[in-house]
Amino acid sequence: MFVTAILGKKWAKEDPIAYTRKWGNGAIVATMVGLAGHLAFFFTRWAEAGHIPTSNMYEFMTFLGMMIIFAFIIVYYIYRATVLGIFALPIGIIIIGYASVFPKDIQPLIPALQSYWLKIHVTTAATGEAFFAVGFAAGLMYLLRSVNFSGQTPGDRKEQRGVELTLFSLVMIVAFVVSIFGFNAAGYHAKYTNDVLYTSKDGIEQTVKQTVDYVLPPIFKPFESEQVEMQPFLGMTEAPFEAPSWMHGSNAGRKLNTVVWSIFGGIILYGLLRLIARKPLGAAISPLLKGIDLEDIDEISYRAIAIGYPIFTLGALVFAMIWAAEAWGRFWGWDPKEVWALITFLYYAAYLHLRFSKGWQGKRSAWLAVIGFMVVMFTLIGVNLVIAGLHSYSGT
Known part of the structure; x- marks a missing residue:
């Protein structure tokens, strides 16, 4: 419905602003209904499990996807940016789809997780990351709108490759989900x-x-x-x-x-999409965003990250260290997940510093928002899939 609200106004017989407002209102209502359904699932699973369902990859990623939708709704009502839904909602859906490939069985909590800090640490960290996701969506929109995809200068080509790499990363997650479902449906083992x-x-x-x-x-x-x-x-x-x-x-x-x-x-799916579009994906999507205001999108990206940063800091660092002291007898142990949480914290601190002190706005700010969420996704996915550590239980 968000796509219809933005793209359909070209062919609408009524006033384009009224058309966008009407479909945008319908889209946000549908989004809130979907969020209510997800909340019902969340609390039903909580009652069935006897503990908050954020203790493994399936539960955490579904919760993160839900919070991305929640963060989008908050930002939407601040700025009334209908176009943001075209990019922010798919991010949440991809995350939920990714979660669905993990075992869905309710598992008993291991001793390290049997603490009230599980509710506090995980929920606040995920909420902060959800606002980072909205900032990423707005940053990617800014780049798709502002990068010169027909340019041939070294700078233009570098930006084009950066956007394509970002889109390929999203396509790769989608391809992974499709592969898992495909082989599961075929009964492969x-x-x-x-x-x-x-x-x-x-x-x-x-x-x-x-x-x-x-x-x-x-x-x-x-x-x-x-x-x-x-x-x-x-x-x-x-x-x-x-x-x-x-x-x-x-x-x-x-x-x-x-x-x-x-x-x-990801390579196969990206190649198919390239064949269908007959051009790089960024160049194919860019014309669809001609009507958006770059200053508004830049402000939305910054504001979402500014909201998420203190929440993430509390959840991923402060509350995490307190819980680590209770569970493992130390505040910090250089576990891979701890290290990457710190890297994420420092990265977004640098983003805010450059934004405030150095005037990094517009395209430079958008690049930082996009790269920052790539760091978040590596912390959530790459560390669990590649690196073993004390948090490896969450990757089962």
Whole structure:
């Protein structure tokens, strides 16, 4: 409906402003109804689980998607920017779609998560990241509107490649979700066993044989593993490669396999979209945004990040450190997730500093907003899929 509100006014017989307002009002009402439905799901699952449903990747990412929709609604009512819905809502939908590929079973809380800080830390961190997502959507809109996609200068080409890389990242997530659903629907599965060394708090080492289930065809199998079962795929009856030994963690091989499949799927889907558009995606989308006011979009991007930053700081750093002291006996331990949360905090601090002190507005501010959310997504997805740490339980 947001697309209709913006693009349909070209062919509307009535006044374009009245047309946009009418469809925009309908779109925001539909969005709020959808948010109400998601809230009902959230509290129903909370009652069923007996704890707030933010303890694993499925629960956290669905909550993040819900908060992105919430953050969009807040920003919408501040600025009445109907066009923002064309980009902000798909971001939330992609996040929810990504969440749906993870196991949906209600899992009991591990001891480290059995704390009231789970409600405080996770919800505030996700809310801050949700406003960053809205700032990203507005920043991307600014770039799609302002970058000269027909330019041939080195600066123009650099900006064109940057926008295409950003769009490819979004396409890659979509391709990953489609791949998971496709192979799930086809009933594909493969299974491996390998030995994993665990070290207890007392320093006692124990080797445990674990089973690793694959939903995507294994290009990389776990290091030093035995194949138990594998359905043939394109004539492939065994994994051609083995995960490198330096990749630690119980599911390192499967995580690497997921990353590789995401990249391959993204390349294929991006290539198909390029064939359909017959031009780079940024150049195809740019003409659709000719009517937007760049100053308004720049202000929306900044304001969303300014709202999200203190919320994120409280949730991802202050509350997180207090909880870490209770759960692990220290405020800071250089765990990968902690490090990337700090990087995110420092990055957006630099964004606000450059905006206030150096006058970085417009295109430079938009680039910072886009890159910043890429850092957030790596913290949420890349760290869980690639890097093992104390927060790896959230990547199951």
